[in-house]
Amino acid sequence: MSEPEPEPAPAPQSKYRDGTFTGSAQGFEGSITVSVTIQGDRITNVSVVSSGDDPDFFGDASSSVIPAIISRQSADVSAVSGATYSSYGIMNAVRAALAAALND
Numbered sequence: 001m002s003e004p005e006p007e008p009a010p011a012p013q014s015k016y017r018d019g020t021f022t023g024s025a026q027g028f029e030g031s032i033t034v035s036v037t038i039q040g041d042r043i044t045n046v047s048v049v050s051s052g053d054d055p056d057f058f059g060d061a062s063s064s065v066i067p068a069i070i071s072r073q074s075a076d077v078s079a080v081s082g083a084t085y086s087s088y089g090i091m092n093a094v095r096a097a098l099a100a101a102l103n104d
Helices: 055-072 084-101
Strands: 019-026 031-039 042-051
Touching: 019 084, 031 084, 042 055, 042 084, 055 084
Parallel strands: none
Antiparallel strands: 019 031, 031 042
């Protein structure tokens, strides 16, 4: 009589659910809302839904912070000097979206 086959180990659960999730946080002059797309446990896109910040400062922050977030796969990136509040607003809004995407 042979030993029963061991049960295969369950596949590791992904950290995030696939989909598009929104998050908001305080910028310099108001709320910043972003949309974060997750595919296969990776951040594939971050887009700005709305911002009350000055367009010039916000543009400086978003053009640097968003590509860094996608590249590092983390909201823990460097802020843009001169657009610090906007930078942190984007990072915190992405953190809020990632929290909404977490698997339970």
